[in-house]
Structures are given as structure tokens and as C-alpha cells.
Amino acid sequence: MSVRAGIVVTGTEVLTGRVQDRNGPWLADRLFELGIDLAHISICGDRPDDMTAQLRFMASTGMDLVVTSGGLGPTADDLTMEIVTRFADPERGGFFSTAADGAALLARRKELEDHPIPAGGSSAAFGLLRLARLTGDSRWEDAAVGQLRLLHTVAPQHPNAFGHLLRALDFHLATPREVASYLVHALIPGPAPAGAGA
Secondary structure, eight states, X not given: OOOEEXXXXXXXXXXXXXXXXXXXXXXXXXXXXXXXXXXXXXXXXSOHHHHXXXXXXXHHTTOSEEEEEOOOSSSTXXXXXXXXXXXXXXXXXXXXXXXXXXXXXXXXXXXXXXXXXXXXXXXXXXXXXXXXXXXXXXXXXXXXXXXXXXTTTHHHHSGGGOHHHHHHHXXXXXXXXXXXXXXXXXXXXXXOOTTTTO
């Protein structure tokens, strides 16, 4: 039995056609390479209710895996702080699998083991570390480090169970590389700026 997956691409700019969706097809190719059966790709705007509706649709159709793309970035409709606030554990670090304002539960779980499918907390940590590096906003790094600290003793003892978390840790500890010239080249058509691609 193969894993069934869905992809939810968020972004009003993608939905309206101002920006071409390159993430959805790229993610579809990666899932295919992993032998994962892609059942749905949906695109929705940056409105939280629309995103929730798409995620509920994916859950209602029995998806084993839902991959999201978008929703984070230094724009007016950035949802980073809202997501961190709803899912982060400020007391012990890491991220819960359910939102603080979700259904009343006896206990809120954290998915920790992330192999072969990344745990939400590991994915959040890696994404937040990348966002912190790009924007220089230390709030995102602080939230991500909470996930790294939560598993700092168990992950090295069981590296096969925490591959995605260790990737985030590697990124966190690595010396940053200059990305500005690459971003300029990607965003501005025409000849590459001096030093781009070097």
C-alpha cells in the first residue's frame, strides 16, 4: 500500500496568476521520486479560513501526508507569528501537532520522530531558521532553537529517527552563505549581477 499525498500551495499571488506556481510541480516531482502517490494539488489564497478549508479537505479525503508551500515571508499577509503563537510550546520548546485554540484535548501531542516523513516540529524549525537567516529576525531563530533543545539529547543517540531535525541543526550551526546576489538574480530578469553564481 503506497502513501497518498496532497499538496496545498498558498499564496494570493499564485491564486490570481501574478506568480506562477513552481513549488507545486517541484514538490510533485519529489513525491513521485519517493514513490508517494499524489492525489491532489490545491492552490488557495493567503486567508486563514481558506487555508483551513483546504487542509480539512485533504484530511477528509484520507491523505496520509499533506505538504504545504507558502504562507511564510516578509509580506503584509505573513502568517509566521500567528502560526508560531498557535503551535509553539513556550514552556518546554518545540511545536505541538495541534493549535492552542483548537479542540479541547486532554493533552496536546508533539510529533517528534521524523523519519521517513518529517515531523511538523522539525519542518517548522528548519523553515523558521531559514526565514531568520533571510530576514535577520531573531524571533524565528529563537522559536526554532526551542525544537532543537527539546531533542538535543535523544536525537544524537538515534540519528536515523531524527534526520530532518538534524538537517535543521546542521543548517543552524553552519556558517551562513551570502544569498543576496542569488536572490537578486532570481528576481530581476536579465544578465546575472556581478558575483552571482560564483
